[in-house]
Structure formats: C-alpha cells, structure tokens
Amino acid sequence: MKFTINRSRFIQELATVQRAISTKTTIPILTGVKIVLTDEGLNLTGSNADISIESFLAADDEKAQMQIESTGMIVLQARFFSEIIRRLPESTFTLEVMDNYQVAITSGAAEFTVNGLDADNYPHLPVVEEQNQLKLPVHMLTKLIGETVFAVSQHESRPILTGVHFMLANNQLLAVATDSHRMSQRVVPVENASSDFDIVIPGKSLVELSKSLTDEEAEVEISIMENQVLFKTPTMYFYSRLLEGNYPDTNRLIPNSFNTEITFAVPTLLAAIERASLLSHEGRNNIVRLAIESDSVILYGNSPEIGKVEEELAYEKVTGDPLEISFNPDYMKDALRAFGDMSMTIRFISPIRPFTLEPSEGEVSFIQLITPVRTN
Amino acid sequence: MKFTINRSRFIQELATVQRAISTKTTIPILTGVKIVLTDEGLNLTGSNADISIESFLAADDEKAQMQIESTGMIVLQARFFSEIIRRLPESTFTLEVMDNYQVAITSGAAEFTVNGLDADNYPHLPVVEEQNQLKLPVHMLTKLIGETVFAVSQHESRPILTGVHFMLANNQLLAVATDSHRMSQRVVPVENASSDFDIVIPGKSLVELSKSLTDEEAEVEISIMENQVLFKTPTMYFYSRLLEGNYPDTNRLIPNSFNTEITFAVPTLLAAIERASLLSHEGRNNIVRLAIESDSVILYGNSPEIGKVEEELAYEKVTGDPLEISFNPDYMKDALRAFGDMSMTIRFISPIRPFTLEPSEGEVSFIQLITPVRTN
Numbered sequence: 001m002k003f004t005i006n007r008s009r010f011i012q013e014l015a016t017v018q019r020a021i022s023t024k025t026t027i028p029i030l031t032g033v034k035i036v037l038t039d040e041g042l043n044l045t046g047s048n049a050d051i052s053i054e055s056f057l058a059a060d061d062e063k064a065q066m067q068i069e070s071t072g073m074i075v076l077q078a079r080f081f082s083e084i085i086r087r088l089p090e091s092t093f094t095l096e097v098m099d100n101y102q103v104a105i106t107s108g109a110a111e112f113t114v115n116g117l118d119a120d121n122y123p124h125l126p127v128v129e130e131q132n133q134l135k136l137p138v139h140m141l142t143k144l145i146g147e148t149v150f151a152v153s154q155h156e157s158r159p160i161l162t163g164v165h166f167m168l169a170n171n172q173l174l175a176v177a178t179d180s181h182r183m184s185q186r187v188v189p190v191e192n193a194s195s196d197f198d199i200v201i202p203g204k205s206l207v208e209l210s211k212s213l214t215d216e217e218a219e220v221e222i223s224i225m226e227n228q229v230l231f232k233t234p235t236m237y238f239y240s241r242l243l244e245g246n247y248p249d250t251n252r253l254i255p256n257s258f259n260t261e262i263t264f265a266v267p268t269l270l271a272a273i274e275r276a277s278l279l280s281h282e283g284r285n286n287i288v289r290l291a292i293e294s295d296s297v298i299l300y301g302n303s304p305e306i307g308k309v310e311e312e313l314a315y316e317k318v319t320g321d322p323l324e325i326s327f328n329p330d331y332m333k334d335a336l337r338a339f340g341d342m343s344m345t346i347r348f349i350s351p352i353r354p355f356t357l358e359p360s361e362g363e364v365s366f367i368q369l370i371t372p373v374r375t376n
Numbered sequence: 377m378k379f380t381i382n383r384s385r386f387i388q389e390l391a392t393v394q395r396a397i398s399t400k401t402t403i404p405i406l407t408g409v410k411i412v413l414t415d416e417g418l419n420l421t422g423s424n425a426d427i428s429i430e431s432f433l434a435a436d437d438e439k440a441q442m443q444i445e446s447t448g449m450i451v452l453q454a455r456f457f458s459e460i461i462r463r464l465p466e467s468t469f470t471l472e473v474m475d476n477y478q479v480a481i482t483s484g485a486a487e488f489t490v491n492g493l494d495a496d497n498y499p500h501l502p503v504v505e506e507q508n509q510l511k512l513p514v515h516m517l518t519k520l521i522g523e524t525v526f527a528v529s530q531h532e533s534r535p536i537l538t539g540v541h542f543m544l545a546n547n548q549l550l551a552v553a554t555d556s557h558r559m560s561q562r563v564v565p566v567e568n569a570s571s572d573f574d575i576v577i578p579g580k581s582l583v584e585l586s587k588s589l590t591d592e593e594a595e596v597e598i599s600i601m602e603n604q605v606l607f608k609t610p611t612m613y614f615y616s617r618l619l620e621g622n623y624p625d626t627n628r629l630i631p632n633s634f635n636t637e638i639t640f641a642v643p644t645l646l647a648a649i650e651r652a653s654l655l656s657h658e659g660r661n662n663i664v665r666l667a668i669e670s671d672s673v674i675l676y677g678n679s680p681e682i683g684k685v686e687e688e689l690a691y692e693k694v695t696g697d698p699l700e701i702s703f704n705p706d707y708m709k710d711a712l713r714a715f716g717d718m719s720m721t722i723r724f725i726s727p728i729r730p731f732t733l734e735p736s737e738g739e740v741s742f743i744q745l746i747t748p749v750r751t752n
Contacts, residue, residue, distance in 0.1 A: 080658070080682055087651045102683075109690070110651055114683030275463045275486055282456070306456055307478075307490030314485070 001037050001072025002096040007088060007107070009064040013055045014082050016236060017046035019208050020053040021078045027123075032075040033082075034122045035095075039071060045125070046078065051205050052125050053212065054237040065092065072097055073119035084112055126228045126239060134168065134193045134222045138213050138233075141220055144175050145206045147186045147366060150334045152203035153179035163200035165247040168193055176250050177203065178369075182331045183250055184338060187365035197224050200247050205240035212238055253369060254356065258347040260292060260320035263360050264313070266344050270336040272311050276301030277329035279309050287373045288329045292348075293322050301329070316343060316360070325351045327372045335368045377413050377448025378472040383464060383483070385440040389431045390458050392612060393422035395584050396429040397454045403499075408451040409458075410498045411471075415447060421501070422454060427581050428501050429588065430613040441468065448473055449495035460488055502604045502615060510544065510569045510598045514589050514609075517596055520551050521582045523562045523742060526710045528579035529555035539576035541623040544569055552626050553579065554745075558707045559626055560714060563741035573600050576623050581616035588614055629745060630732065634723040636668060636696035639736050640689070642720050646712040648687050652677030653705035655685050663702045663749045668694060668724075677705070692719060692736075701727045703748045711744045 034045040088107035101116040153161035176185040231238040282303035343360035410421040417435040464483035477492040529537035552561040607614040658679035719736035
C-alpha cells in the first residue's frame with residue numbers, strides 16, 4: 001500500500017473513527033486504526049467493545065487529492081499515528097507499507113518509520129443483512145437523542161436502564177429513557193419503515209453517534225441486526241451493540257389526571273433553578289422547594305452552612321390547587337435544557353407523586369417525568 | 377455596608393483577587409474575599425500563603441455605576457459568592473450587610489442571604505515602606521517573566537531554585553532561573569532605580585502576576601520589603617512572599633569559548649523538535665539526537681516500541697566542528713518558545729558540555745543554557 005493524501009482531509013476522517021478507539025482496551029489491536037486502501041478509496045475503521053465506526057473517503061474526493069500508487073491494508077496505533085499526522089510539516093503526506101508491517105510516513109523533510117500490525121488480525125465488523133431498515137433525517141435523529149439520552153441511568157445496577165429504548169410501530173418511532181428518578185419520552189412520525197422493531201441502544205453509543213453525525217449528511221439509514229444496530233450515511237458506518245433484556249413499560253408511569261398546572265417560559269425557569277441549585281448543591285440533600293399559590297410562585301434553595309435563596313418566579317399561567325413540592329434541581333435543569341427556548345407546562349398531582357413536563361403548545365409528543373423528594 | 381453596582385464590572389474585580397484565593401487552605405477565612413467599602417470606593421482582597429491581591433474600584437468608576445448607601449466591610453466565601461454573582465438575573469445587584477454578618481444579595485426577584493465573616497479577623501497585609509522602588513513598563517515585566525519563569529525548578533528539594541532571581545545593580549535588572557538542567561537569563565536596562573536589590577520571587581507568584589497584569593496599565597511600581605515584594609498599578613496591589621536563601625552564582629555556568637555554532641529560524645527548529653519528541657516521549661529516556669555536519673544537519677527521534685523519525689533540518693548557518701549531541705527535547709521546546717519568531721544561534725563545546733542559545737542579531741542580552749544527555 002502506498003498513497004499520498006491531503007493532510008487536513010485525512011485528519012478529519014481519522015478523528016471520526018477515533019471516537020470509537022479507546023486506549024484502555026484489553027485487546028491490543030483495538031488501540032489501532034485499520035486502514036484499507038482499494039481503487040475505490042480509503043476506508044478507516046475504529047472499534048471498541050460498544051461501538052465501531054467505519055469511514056469512507058472516495059478515491060476521487062476533491063479535497064483529499066488522493067494519489068494511489070498501490071492498494072493494501074495495515075493497522076496503526078491510533079493515538080500515536082494521529083499525533084504524527086497532525087505535526088507533519090507539509091499540507092500532504094505519503095504513507096507506505098514496507099516489509100514486516102513497517103510503515104513509512106513522509107512529509108517534506110520529515111521521515112517517520114513506525115511499527116504497524118497485520119490488518120488480517122483486526123476483528124471483523126458485523127455483517128449487515130439489509131433488513132429492518134428505517135431512514136431518518138439526521139437532524140431528527142440527533143434531536144431525538146438529545147431529548148432522551150440525558151435521562152439514562154449512569155449506574156450498572158440495572159444495565160438495561162443505561163440505554164435508550166427505541167420502539168417502531170404503526171409508523172411511529174418512540175424513544176424513551178429513564179433512570180427510575182426521571183423519564184423522558186419522545187414520539188416522532190416516520191414514513192416507509194420496512195418492519196417494526198423494539199431495541200435498547202446504550203446511551204454512550206448514542207452520545208458518540210450524535211457527535212459523529214454532521215449536518216452535511218441529510219439522512220441516516222438505520223439497520224437492525226441480531227444484537228447490533230447500524231447507522232449508515234454516505235461516508236460513515238456507525239455500529240453499536242444493543243442492550244439485552246426487557247425494558248420496563250414506561251407508559252404506565254405517566255399519570256393522566258392532575259390537580260395543579262403551571263406554565264413557564266423555559267429560559268426563565270431554568271435560570272432561577274440554576275441559581276437555587278447553587279445553594280442546594282452545598283447541602284446534603286440537594287433539593288429545592290417550589291411553592292405555588294394562586295397569585296405567587298416562589299422557589300427556595302437552602303444550605304445551612306452557606307445561606308439561602310428565595311425568588312419569586314415569573315410564570316405564564318397557573319391553575320388548580322396550591323402546592324408545595326421539593327425536587328432535585330439537577331433533574332429539572334436537564335429536563336428544561338431538553339426543551340430549549342419555548343413555553344412548557346408542569347402538571348402536578350401531589351407533593352409525593354411524579355410530575356410531568358410537556359410543551360405548552362403544538363402537537364409535539366414529548367413528555368418528561370420527575371419524581372419529587374419527600375421532605376417529611 | 378450597602379451598595380449597588382454593575383454586575384460585570386464587579387465580576388471583573390472579583391476575578392482579579394480570586395487568583396490569590398485557594399479553596400485548599402488551612403486558614404478558613406482565607407477561602408473568603410474581603411470586601412471593604414469606603415467613600416472613595418470598593419476594595420477587594422484575596423490572599424494565600426504565597427500571594428495577596430488587593431484591587432481597587434473608585435466610587436466614580438463609570439462602568440461600575442456604584443451607588444453607596446453606607447460604608448463598611450465583610451468577608452464572603454469567595455468561590456460561592458462568585459458563582460452567585462455570575463448567575464444573578466439583572467445587570468446590577470445590591471449587597472447589604474445585616475446583623476450577625478448575614479449578607480443579602482439581591483438582583484431582580486432573586487434574593488440570596490449568605491453567611492459572612494467578621495472582616496476584623498482577616499489577616500493584615502504587609503505594610504509598604506515606600507523604599508527600594510523601581511518602575512517598569514508592564515510589557516517589559518511580563519516579557520521578563522515569560523523569558524525566565526519556565527526554567528524554575530518544579531521540585532522542592534532545593535526550594536531556592538523554584539524562584540526567579542532578580543538582581544538590580546548599575547541600572548541593569550537581571551532575571552535568571554535554573555532547575556540545574558537548564559538556565560534562562562535576561563538583562564534589561566532600567567532608569568531611575570532608587571537602590572539596588574537582590575531577591576528571589578517564587579515562580580508560581582510570577583505566573584499569577586503575569587495573568588493579573590493587563591495592557592491597560594502602562595507601568596508597574598515594584599517595592600521591596602523585608603520578605604515581601606509589592607507590584608503596584610493604579611487599580612491593583614499584588615504582594616508576593618520572597619524566597620529565603622542564597623541563589624547560586626549562575627554567571628560562572630556560562631561558557632565563553634565554543635567549537636560548533638549553528639543558526640536556526642526558531643519556528644522551523646521548534647516544529648522539528650516537536651515532531652521528534654513525539655517518539656522520544658514514548659521511550660524511556662526522552663532524548664533526541666542532533667547530528668551536525670558541515671553540509672547537513674539531521675535530527676533523530678526514536679522509540680523502540682513505536683518507531684523512529686529522522687529529519688534533515690533547514691538551518692541558516694553552521695560553522696566549526698562536526699558534532700553529535702543528545703538532549704531532552706522538552707527543555708529545547710521551552711527554550712525556543714521563549715524566543716518567539718526570530719533567528720537564534722546555538723553554540724556547543726562538546727557532546728557532554730552545556731550549550732548556549734542566544735538571539736542571532738541585535739543587542740538583546742538574553743541567554744539560555746541546556747545540559748545535554750550523555751548517551752554512552
């Protein structure tokens with residue numbers, strides 16, 4: 001294998017697959033990036049126990065200015081290789097595989113010789129069976145991830161809760177995550193889905209996927225295999241393992257009658273919660289208290305050592321019974337950030353029952369649930 | 377004490393004194409910021425074992441829009457206080473000291489009540505005796521620090537070497553630092569110095585001082601006391617303790633006859649050293665090798681596990697004997713960065729004797745020394 005390529009274009013490709021490469025792996029070859037050159041172009045692959053990313057750069061890519069002298073493949077230690085490429089002096093470099101998996105990297109007067117590994121020993125990626133396919137606009141997929149993934153559990157005590165549950169049925173795609181203290185659920189309509197599915201994707205995989213997708217790609221194609229899911233764009237294959245087990249039925253958690261309702265502009269409430277949490281974070285319990293009266297809504301934060309904060313909140317509308325309720329402000333912050341700049345309604349049953357958060361207007365099917373903290 | 381002030385102007389002042397405030401201190405009151413309000417304006421003070429910073433905001437400061445209702449003083453836990461101020465909703469806030477050192481901080485609908493401490497218990501700063509004064513342009517002082525402070529020792533085994541040695545004599549100010557492996561020395565001419573001095577200022581203090589000085593101030597006035605130095609601008613007093621003990625005589629370390637001389641453009645050599653150090657960092661010894669011949673100069677880096685790099689260097693001029701020498705590339709990187717974008721000459725005696733680096737042109741009195749590594 002020998003080729004010359006534009007350095008910054010190559011760095012871009014390498015950065016994409018490096019998301020999947022960990023330096024802490026028990027399988028040494030997985031600290032490497034697999035480089036495969038064919039007449040069609042250049043494939044880079046990175047992989048860890050959870051995700052694998054394969055990127056493709058076409059031989060005629062204009063920015064890459066690729067000059068292929070001979071095809072072939074090699075595995076190079078990824079972190080180190082990437083640092084070398086970043087520091088090369090010229091705008092292009094040449095990579096050549098020599099005897100014994102030695103690789104020469106040259107750019108201007110700088111000549112690196114590094115030890116590579118036999119690409120035949122690199123693990124094979126899952127074979128795509130081209131079934132259970134669904135196409136989604138990239139912006140819809142990344143929004144869906146952003147609206148749910150923050151609510152996955154960070155603890156391995158119930159592994160299934162560390163993933164986001166995706167269910168496709170009746171041309172509707174539901175995504176839901178819960179850590180048993182809060183829940184976030186979003187439903188989007190989809191078209192032309194080939195068949196229904198019910199899978200749980202690790203939250204960490206989805207975070208990496210979101211970072212890997214760029215607006216340049218309009219659509220992503222989702223294929224589901226036995227225990228893997230593949231997200232496919234014209235320039236990237238992103239594989240993630242699936243979580244095994246039954247995801248709890250979250251629909252039954254959502255209450256449908258309420259005693260108090262209040263509507264806020266999200267940024268206003270978020271700023272107040274951030275202030276109140278400054279004090280709650282110093283206390284042992286990390287809770288803030290919301291007191292809703294028919295003519296005033298007050299938020300309290302308190303830390304015995306440091307002090308307290310009290311703020312009368314500006315709201316858009318309040319109806320129903322007066323209520324005093326305490327909750328973890330960090331859950332509320334996450335929930336509000338998922339809404340963005342809009343109007344949002346919170347509905348309460350009582351100080352000890354979970355409350356819901358939903359957009360105040362529009363037909364958007366997005367609901368969140370937060371469990372309050374009992375204070376007496 | 378009660379006053380209203382522009383929030384962003386106050387945050388700026390607070391950030392300056394916070395440089396001196398550590399959360400890890402054995403004296404609890406030093407985690408606080410001392411706030412003193414007089415009819416002249418607002419004084420903030422932060423302090424730790426090494427440095428103290430006092431900032432002054434005049435009552436008639438235009439941007440501060442200060443409204444003073446009553447004067448007084450208080451100490452507030454600095455990190456926490458600063459987080460509160462940053463998150464307040466309006467562009468101004470009001471601070472009022474109430475009974476029992478309780479402090480009310482209000483802005484819009486947000487009302488914080490925090491526990492303060494009696495400012496009478498805050499340690500007193502050193503008294504300035506107005507002697508041993510020297511005035512320096514701010515840009516000259518920060519340049520002097522930048523050219524030397526990187527070479528101080530990071531180890532406490534010889535505490536005196538963790539500081540920069542400043543000597544004023546014959547209207548010349550000398551600054552020198554060494555960690556016994558490398559040395560950096562700069563001399564600048566000064567005018568109107570009242571009397572000579574010989575002090576060692578902790579490197580860490582100088583780094584913080586550099587960050588605290590802004591180009592807005594044209595001059596800084598330096599006063600030396602028994603065991604303290606004070607850097608004074610119209611809006612800030614910066615105190616640092618001095619290191620006690622005798623600084624070694626560094627002048628005798630500088631050789632004055634050489635066998636090989638080579639001149640480089642600093643950015644060219646720096647980029648090559650950075651590439652070579654990628655490999656040396658992976659090896660046990662962290663050394664690179666420079667081979668100087670009359671018609672070629674080659675830099676080598678090597679790591680048995682990863683690979684090697686070899687680069688023919690572009691140089692401006694070479695004279696004297698051929699030479700092969702090995703050295704720690706990190707010392708060379710630090711040295712080159714202190715020069716900036718200019719031409720620099722390295723002078724060697726032999727592979728086992730320290731070599732010097734100096735600007736190739738001009739009358740600037742700036743010299744660095746690096747001890748090579750013996751490889752056989």
